Amino acid sequence: MSFTTPKHRSRERVVQALYQYSVSGGEVLQIEQQFINQKNGKISKAFFSNLFLNIMKSRTELDALIAPTISRDTEELGTVEHAILYLGTYELKNSIEIPYKVVINEALEVAKTYGAEGAYKLINASLDKLAQSLRKIEVNA
Template sequence: MSRRQMREHIFTLLFRRDFHSKEEMQEQIPLYVESQEELNEADTEELIRKISALLEKVEELDEKISSVTEGWTTQRIGKAEITILRLALYEMMYEEDVPSKVAINEAVELAKKFGGNESPAFINGVLAKLV
């Protein structure tokens, strides 16, 4: 599976976080994995490892995002956009094999696919402040 495909799976699961409790998310992960026929065992393990690690860091990520989004709390940012920002910032901070430029570019691509018309520019601007 490509890294881009893995990011989309992580995005989809992370997006669900804003609609489910922490306990429900523990149920959502296996349900999601079971519904994805293209995931092999290695992909499944990687997906579960990454989403679990990312979910543990959401509050920390939100604090960093809030520090550069003047006048915008994380609750005010659109669900797709905050999910993309969390994922990209996590990669920038904790995934040593992902250069920041790549994380930002991939986040912009996710914003084009899942966000609104102004999402790519917003995502790019916020992440540029966090580099």
């Protein structure tokens, strides 16, 4: 098993929490607490909550950013892939202190662990296009 940081584990849990919400619905704050209170591996609780709650609030906006970067409707994405794209897109747009290459790499690592076989290719292509527009100065530096 590879060494994972608390932030990486937090990102994995964000994807798991988004997946759970997509599949079974439920109360957002209950899902947040459930994933914060999991005992397997240390996470950054504030980082997890910030990502999960803000992604939940901005899914429509994130879908609008994702849609032009993929060759199908966002509704046709696999649930896990959609969650990973939410995570990567949100971080590219709102976490400018994290280098875009780190954001993309983290999303790809999560995709390789949880996504469908080869899904990381779609995620990489989509986030790469988003980085070109959301992080233009950084990408061109």
